[in-house]
Amino acid sequence: MGCIACHGGNGLSGDKEISHIDMRTDPIAAEACDQCHTDTHNDAHSMHSNLTGYQTVLQQRTSEETLAVINEEAFGNHCESCHTSCGQCHVSRPASVGAGLSAGHKFKKIPPMNLTCTGCHGSRVDMEYKGKNEGIPADIHWTQEGMPCFQCHTADEMHGNLDFEQSHRYDGPQMPSCSEAGCHADMTDDGSIEGHDEDHFGLMACETCHAAEYKNCYSCHLEKNDEDVPYFKTKPSMMGVKIGYNPIQSDDRPWKWVVLRHVPIDPDSFAYYGENLLPNFDNRPTWVYATPHNTQLRGPQALTCNDCHGNKEVFLTEDDLLSYEVKANQPVMVEEADIPALIETQSP
């Protein structure tokens, strides 16, 4: 294959300007990759490409009119930079982290994890998985097995090659699943492992006990400077574990208790672009279903029974909420009366 087949341009001219007319640094999947990779690739359905997840949560917090305002400019300025394409994983780094070819122009069937996956998913996933948050250990899948991202996250998941429509990354069955991927398939509620009994196993997502403290982000504000260059500001993040009610309880995720992560949305996140652009802010919690990437044999909330039982600190209660987010978090917030009671006698 020649360059022009994917990148376009004019190969007849030796002049730089003329030869680069209609040339694309980053080829469009539908015009290039998809012409051959019809079975394995599905760019249109990949949330890495179509950013459907962003639109889904924005639709819940906006009205039709205000979503249109956000999509007119703010979305392109701030959110679309997270878009990636085939080439931005398999040939270069994503543009949002500075682009640049990974290894000459070699196509990498499996993208280099450090330059692509954690190049974007850095502040939360990479720092949690590799133990870069001070005082918090790395994920045991990393320290004990050195497992790269793709060992759990399949190409079909990354490319949206799924047998259902996905409008958010937590739609459909768990991807990856701790038990169904062939790794922890022997986990049952027969009590053969402490805590894996009928009282806990079916009620709690794995992370409820097995996650360590993870990052919670606050108050993202989007703006532009005098030269129209977009930027964002967030308040300092906070580390911690908060257990709450499962906001997306379903047959695929039936548990009552899950860990929740604070996302940096704020009623004024889009204030630069217009007034009250999130009129339905309360339609969606700001503490959301989470899958921290720092799995431990026991997280700090599960070292002993009473690190969880009777321990208000690890549950999301009204005291943890900012004044403007109390209503939004009603579905996930735990009433003190519902916190599992302290266990008086503990086995050693």
Place this chain on the structure above:
Amino acid sequence: MFQQFRYFKPIITISLIMLISGLIISCGSTSSIPIPATPTKEVEVAVVPPPTPTTPAVPTSVPAILAPDDSCVNCHSDEVQLLLTSATEEVEVELSEGEG
């Protein structure tokens, strides 16, 4: 005479060792020995039989997407040319604050 030989014995031994070492080194070295040029073989050109009623012609598999005018590499592999025509890199100032 034997006394003279005893006097020269170490010198003879050292000389023999140096001679043998020299021979071994020179045998292992490739730089000092000219490599005979490999005689060029004649290129064998495959003769494609003309189509016959029993063996229909098969079209040559040339990738259709390889445009004949695809000469991008001519410039993009020429370091001097690239440096001469490259644009000045814009230094981006990071305005964002906090974790994204």
